[in-house]
Amino acid sequence: MGDLRLAVDIGGTFTDVVLATPAGLATTKVLTTHDQPADGVMDGIRQVLDATDADVAEIGVVVHGTTLATNAVIERRGARTALLTTAGHRDVLEMAFENRFEQYDINIDRPIPLVPRRLRLPVIERIAATGEVLTPLDEDSLAAPLDAIAQDGIESVAIGFLHSYANAAHEERVEAVLAARHPSIAITRSSDVCPEIREYERLSTACANAYVKPLMGRYLSDLETRIASLGIAAPFLLMTSGGGLTSLATAKAFPIRLVESGPAGGAILAADIARNLDLPRVLSFDMGGTTAKICLIDDGRPLHSRAFEVDRSYRFKKGSGLPVRIPVIEMVEIGAGGGSIAHVDRLGRLLVGPESAGSEPGPAAYGRGGKQPTVTDADVTLGRLDADRFAGGSLRLDVEAAKHALDTTIAPALSLASHESAAAVAEIVDENMAAAARAHAAEWGKDLGGRTLIAYGGAAPLHAVRLMEKLQLDTIVVPVAAGVGSAVGFLIAPISYDVVRSRYLRLDAFDPGVVTAVFDEMRQEAQGVIGSIGEELAESRRAYMRYVGQGYEIAVDVGENPTAASLADAFDTAYAALYGRTIPGLAVEILSWTLTLESNYRSVVRRNLALSQSTTSAKETARGQLFDQGELKDSQIVPRLALGPDQTIAGPATIVEEQTTLVVPDGFNVTMSASGDLLVRRETR
Numbered sequence: 001m002g003d004l005r006l007a008v009d010i011g012g013t014f015t016d017v018v019l020a021t022p023a024g025l026a027t028t029k030v031l032t033t034h035d036q037p038a039d040g041v042m043d044g045i046r047q048v049l050d051a052t053d054a055d056v057a058e059i060g061v062v063v064h065g066t067t068l069a070t071n072a073v074i075e076r077r078g079a080r081t082a083l084l085t086t087a088g089h090r091d092v093l094e095m096a097f098e099n100r101f102e103q104y105d106i107n108i109d110r111p112i113p114l115v116p117r118r119l120r121l122p123v124i125e126r127i128a129a130t131g132e133v134l135t136p137l138d139e140d141s142l143a144a145p146l147d148a149i150a151q152d153g154i155e156s157v158a159i160g161f162l163h164s165y166a167n168a169a170h171e172e173r174v175e176a177v178l179a180a181r182h183p184s185i186a187i188t189r190s191s192d193v194c195p196e197i198r199e200y201e202r203l204s205t206a207c208a209n210a211y212v213k214p215l216m217g218r219y220l221s222d223l224e225t226r227i228a229s230l231g232i233a234a235p236f237l238l239m240t241s242g243g244g245l246t247s248l249a250t251a252k253a254f255p256i257r258l259v260e261s262g263p264a265g266g267a268i269l270a271a272d273i274a275r276n277l278d279l280p281r282v283l284s285f286d287m288g289g290t291t292a293k294i295c296l297i298d299d300g301r302p303l304h305s306r307a308f309e310v311d312r313s314y315r316f317k318k319g320s321g322l323p324v325r326i327p328v329i330e331m332v333e334i335g336a337g338g339g340s341i342a343h344v345d346r347l348g349r350l351l352v353g354p355e356s357a358g359s360e361p362g363p364a365a366y367g368r369g370g371k372q373p374t375v376t377d378a379d380v381t382l383g384r385l386d387a388d389r390f391a392g393g394s395l396r397l398d399v400e401a402a403k404h405a406l407d408t409t410i411a412p413a414l415s416l417a418s419h420e421s422a423a424a425v426a427e428i429v430d431e432n433m434a435a436a437a438r439a440h441a442a443e444w445g446k447d448l449g450g451r452t453l454i455a456y457g458g459a460a461p462l463h464a465v466r467l468m469e470k471l472q473l474d475t476i477v478v479p480v481a482a483g484v485g486s487a488v489g490f491l492i493a494p495i496s497y498d499v500v501r502s503r504y505l506r507l508d509a510f511d512p513g514v515v516t517a518v519f520d521e522m523r524q525e526a527q528g529v530i531g532s533i534g535e536e537l538a539e540s541r542r543a544y545m546r547y548v549g550q551g552y553e554i555a556v557d558v559g560e561n562p563t564a565a566s567l568a569d570a571f572d573t574a575y576a577a578l579y580g581r582t583i584p585g586l587a588v589e590i591l592s593w594t595l596t597l598e599s600n601y602r603s604v605v606r607r608n609l610a611l612s613q614s615t616t617s618a619k620e621t622a623r624g625q626l627f628d629q630g631e632l633k634d635s636q637i638v639p640r641l642a643l644g645p646d647q648t649i650a651g652p653a654t655i656v657e658e659q660t661t662l663v664v665p666d667g668f669n670v671t672m673s674a675s676g677d678l679l680v681r682r683e684t685r
Helices: 037-052 068-074 139-151 169-181 199-229 248-253 261-276 375-381 399-407 410-414 418-443 460-471 482-492 512-530 564-579
Strands: 004-010 014-021 024-031 059-066 081-086 120-123 133-135 156-160 186-189 236-239 245-247 281-287 292-298 308-310 322-324 332-334 340-344 350-356 452-456 475-478 496-506 537-547 554-558 588-599 622-628 631-639 648-650 653-656 661-664 668-672 678-682
Touching: 004 037, 004 261, 004 482, 014 037, 014 482, 024 037, 024 482, 037 199, 059 199, 059 261, 059 482, 068 199, 068 308, 081 139, 081 199, 120 139, 139 169, 156 169, 156 199, 169 186, 186 199, 199 236, 199 248, 199 322, 236 248, 236 261, 245 248, 245 496, 245 512, 261 281, 261 292, 261 452, 261 482, 281 418, 281 460, 292 418, 332 418, 340 375, 340 410, 340 418, 350 418, 375 399, 375 418, 399 410, 399 418, 410 418, 418 460, 418 622, 452 460, 452 482, 460 475, 460 482, 460 661, 460 678, 496 512, 512 537, 512 588, 537 564, 554 564, 564 588, 622 653, 648 653, 661 668, 661 678
Parallel strands: 004 059, 059 236, 081 120, 081 156, 156 186, 281 452, 452 475, 631 653
Antiparallel strands: 004 014, 014 024, 236 245, 281 292, 292 332, 308 322, 340 350, 475 678, 496 588, 537 554, 537 588, 622 631, 648 668, 653 661, 668 678
């Protein structure tokens, strides 16, 4: 195997491909082919290989992230799935948290379970929270569910029994019986995919994994075969939502871990830039064709969580989606991308998103049949995008179609001219993103002041300066290859695997034997997944702790050979850092434990554009007009490759590169750093 590394990121609108070579990065962006996602992937791979004349035998690893699992859940096009669960408890999925995520809206709709009630099949058994068997498994009660599975054409089955995280024996036995009876059916055990307390989240995670497992299995196997057909024999790794890489076999078994793989790659890139540039407090901003993602990064580390909601259907409000318990990089994601559709509602309000034109048909400016106005159409009308240089010249934008889409919908409804209606659309989407950033920071008790904004993704540099103004930040960093930033992040991510176990323990009844046993068990599982990679592995441990009587836990780092005293001290420190104080005199308990094995090796990716597939002259500057601060202004159109280290360009200007464009309004300037990153700041006058 050679030194080349290939990364592929499938988004809702574009598929990004990056080939890292000793000379630099070769990148391309192609429209996502939703019917056959692998078609777009192969097209992109061929483009970067042709552009570099690379020898496929020199590719040492292929890294992939995809939104396919997420989209399958959102669009409800996963497998026909059944759930085998403890008799009397099949309605857990619909009872959910028994609360209202929007207190005063009487018309809210709860998330629809992925498995309908008639396919939630009861099995007689019962295990206590301690792991004790209260009711032995009645295998005769399996007869009717197994018959129903055969008759209903079920493709995938989730098995989720009460308290199986404490004792998985019943789930394991039912899996064996089911596999013997129906060997072609995909099976997911809740004790395997999510061995944690809280029945609703565990069953929801198991059902979501089962729902996408056949689809993802077929897709990944097909893509593996097609990549091999090019002569690429390198290991094929998958990006997970937690920011690490895992094996193809693990991804097929637990595809639910891939739901936020693309955004996770971007956060990894932003964290790497923060460390390299010594930026202690960062706000990462990733805006693509469908969504925008915002992540807080402190001291070079993004926030992490063990919970995520797929398909938040009510204004992206917490509680309106399907919960899954997986390791994720914590970020806020809203329907604000280049393809987000703008419209005026019955009250005369201008709204943007969350609906997206995607890649099929895409924005009106793409000339692929789209008629509804989108954020991209607004950007084209405002002069932010060069019609001839968009996507390296591979897709010529139709400026008149973009204006027509606005002129026939937004402009007349608001009595505005073309440029004014486009500016209104941009302002709404920018404010939506700023509001999401403020809410996200407040939810985590963080301050946005003094942070550096790192912007990447195809649309982020177009909107970064206005977002910086709204959030009162001082500096923007636009990294090299920003338009395909998430895919670049894949190349930096470590190989890692995260394991969780729920084992209840109070500190006033601390048993070191329990702790040793649970970490030994988790280490053995993690080594079974990534222990064969032949690299030195680093181990990190956490305990999820709370005061007795509280409803939620906080993550606390656990060292070697923890004692009750060391855990108590660590909990006090973590609790005070989050809430500003501790509560004296209350007992502390631990609900769950996690262990992560991670490779110490991180590939060094040279973030430069030494290799460019530009179909236009790499250093040809031009003049254009930019609608800025309510009027059209003459502006410079400068290819990024024309900039040298420490060279400064004053706005109004647009800095054009293969997959994105940086807009620099009047009153701001941009400087290229020695490392090739673009730095945007206000002009000092």
